[in-house]
Amino acid sequence: MNSVSFPLSKRATGATSSVIREILKVTERPDVISFAGGLPSPEGFPHDQIKAAYDTVLTQQPKVALQYSPTEGYRPLREWIVSDFKTRGVDIGVDNVLIVSGSQQALDLIGKLFIDEGSKVVLESPSYLGAIQSFNQFAPTYATIPTDEQGLIPDGLTDEIAKDARFIYALPNFQNPTGRTLKLERRIALVKRCAALNLPLIEDDPYGELRFEGEALPGLYALSQQHGGTVIRMGSFSKVLAPGMRIGYIIAPEAIISKMVQLKQATDLHTSTITQMAVYETIKNGFLDTHLPQVRELYKRQCTYMLEALDEHFKGIDVQWTRPTGGMFIWLTFNEQVNTTELLPRAVEEQKVAYVPGQPFYPLAEKTITNHLRLSFVTVPEAKIRQGVAGLSQIFK
């Protein structure tokens, strides 16, 4: 069934179903407590507001909402993003903004824009699995820079690593998979270093608005306005509004946006008109100012439940974990003898608990690193978090 009798492209021949995808299939079973998902909590979806927004759009502008529209995106939504960034002191214009069909499409367009077969791409180690999968479509080679508790280490971006690289891809806030946040000095150092190297810096920030503790740090795009260099920033409404709408955006210099518009036109013409209009209608009058604090409060509670459960049940186990101040994920590091990939089937079968093993987040030979796992704290209710973490601890004892 899974073979064909005619030639496919190298990328299709090489593509294998993702580990996360296969895991998610197993964990759809209702008896499994899944910490594996990257899904935001549906408790945070403002469905009444979104329903009202669709109704308004389809009452007031049905012919616009249902028709083809410009590849760049719905102009009022792009303007909203411009003014939102102005309030954070970031100076952009509407021609710096492209609306995309979710952040994953931003990754696809970045791959299309930069990667020829064999081009070098620099990643944090570990990095977001969905980005690795997306870039893999264009057959790059990877180089990595190391990370620690404070995020990626800018000095790791050596001349050797940077040589002939097309870009570096980084998640500065509550990184997926580690939950770690890049500290300010390192942000500045990274932006300066990339500027000196003339190396485009991709800033992926799906979780920045989900900070539930401490002060927000300036983003890499904002810092590039002071320190130079080219930053391409990816943002998304998936975590602040709802992922099922599939609306994200790219902020970049005009010359980059203009190339990306051409690529997006060939890719899917444009993102759903009606969905863009509904997002704009939902948020245009400051809705997120009251909505986001509620989401943050929810995520903070969820994170606290999981950290408490880890403190209680993982006592005496040789393991450390991150204590995120936002986002969705906690990252566990066991001693090097532990293989979380091999233990996953046991966790699911014996304890009915699922997680994502750390291995696939490592793009390189580092794939031999097996002693990590990622837990999402956002979708499972409190009692199940405690029960699931207790079960998990049995596997690692």
Place this chain on the structure above:
Amino acid sequence: MNSVSFPLSKRATGATSSVIREILKVTERPDVISFAGGLPSPEGFPHDQIKAAYDTVLTQQPKVALQYSPTEGYRPLREWIVSDFKTRGVDIGVDNVLIVSGSQQALDLIGKLFIDEGSKVVLESPSYLGAIQSFNQFAPTYATIPTDEQGLIPDGLTDEIAKDARFIYALPNFQNPTGRTLKLERRIALVKRCAALNLPLIEDDPYGELRFEGEALPGLYALSQQHGGTVIRMGSFSKVLAPGMRIGYIIAPEAIISKMVQLKQATDLHTSTITQMAVYETIKNGFLDTHLPQVRELYKRQCTYMLEALDEHFKGIDVQWTRPTGGMFIWLTFNEQVNTTELLPRAVEEQKVAYVPGQPFYPLAEKTITNHLRLSFVTVPEAKIRQGVAGLSQIFK
């Protein structure tokens, strides 16, 4: 502004803004009568039904509608497509259906699935410009087979043309740009020939439901069930419901769908959940059975207005045009001295009328073919059709 100081991929360096795109910009001016667009008529959008569908979905299943969902697509919509095809005698299962973000994304996924740099792709000559642009992203080489009044000529698919080709791409119904329909004997001959060659056949059918005259002919996918071979069929709700939603689908053998799912996951995770659900909610109870006859009636009237205007105003000009029995387009063929690309600026400036010149629809050296143009008859009201065609005739006299 349009240059960057660091290397981009070859595809991005080569990408140029499309001719159609640039024309559409000019023709957004309200004083221009545009026959250039490929837009369906907003008069045919069933906005009340779609508004009610969104309301139902967001009232009954808000947490599903706003959450991430499987890459394959919303299962009830896939099942609807299966049963819709069953009513036409085409036997498919749900695993033969992938929902995509509009037909343009189907083209992107087909390119990703089949094309390595330099791979040969076979097109009709002329062929759909958006497909050429999409395939160009993956740097194929092209071979073409000739067409006449009855559509593509299957004997043109010689061993030499087919040798090492990855696929052939064809629009059998009311082709874009010519409006021509492939006749039955040729459909059968094409399917058999591709089967004998073991050459995948891509059937793009956005306009099939817009037949306003004569009997529907069996599709290539349907014929492959009798005559063998591998057909990948692209369909869309853009022309039967509304393009601003961006919902299309691919029907193919399971082994193909399964590879495409992997590619789509890396491309945009999945198509908007809420939009898929709203499409399903709109059509699930047979809505299209009453809606489509109205759209066909509208398009038939519009086509008649334009054919009448051509008969009246183009008398005495050395030109022929197609008389479509469905779809959106009429294709004009002048004598070989006429250059429609060069005349376009005069048509817009002097007569305030826009069309799409034929040149960009030719993928090859045939780009020297300059004596065609495409007119859309669907969006311009009757009086303006007459006025615009009269104006146009002045340019070609």
